[in-house]
Amino acid sequence: MSEAEERKGAAVRFPPPFVPLIGLVVGLGLDWIVWPLPNPVDGSERFAIGGAALAGGIALLLIAAGLFRETGQDPKPWKESPELIATGIYRWTRNPMYLSMGLLQAAIGLLCSSLWVVALVPVSLAVIYRIAIRHEEAYLEEKFGTPYLEYKRSVRRWL
Template structure:
């Protein structure tokens, strides 16, 4: 694939990040260890964490839609987003996926979900985040370099 075609086609992300996190959750709910927490507190706290994760994700998705961006990471990015949650994290959607998965793990009393959520983040880091960063650096040059120097990758 030529450099021009690469720039026109977006980042070379081959694995949809939401599927990676969904697989982690689906696998983890059937695995030990149980956390052994009482039902009411874990449902309450887990629910709050899941809601917080969805709030972050919905806000990040809203900013993408507002600017006409495609949510699929392999599609071209017409512009960088510097406002909203993107002032604090370059990847708030992926942060939200980790938070949601951890909240589900807590609510379901499954530590494996939380561990697999972290493993999913490692997979997403190498299969999505790094290719996205290479693409954005190529596409936006110094503007993206300055953004990277100001804003953390995750938190």
């Protein structure tokens, strides 16, 4: 039995959705405690961009989660992946749920007029890569082999 089969999922020890939440709290804290960054985008544009990012993030999350539901899989990365999902939104990005988390963090930052929250999006995504994506990719390579490697070559990690 391979290590991937024994552990039943990727070696992810911290729930990735908490990372953007921490980014949100830290960003708002920096705004409140340290100093707010000047916001160059006026209110109506900020709300339009933030609203579009919010809608896009929610849509992306629901579409990706729907594919897991359709295939009877659990989206939690530490759970077993009995089937490789490479259809729907997964034809364009290997990580639509994590991408949606970044969009949602940026949207909330814009809507709250906190550029710190927006500025911390790349940090949140880098942390998600470190704690989840690299472990998921190793697990999927071991579990699915060549089909996953071909998928990985043809579909970008983000966009």
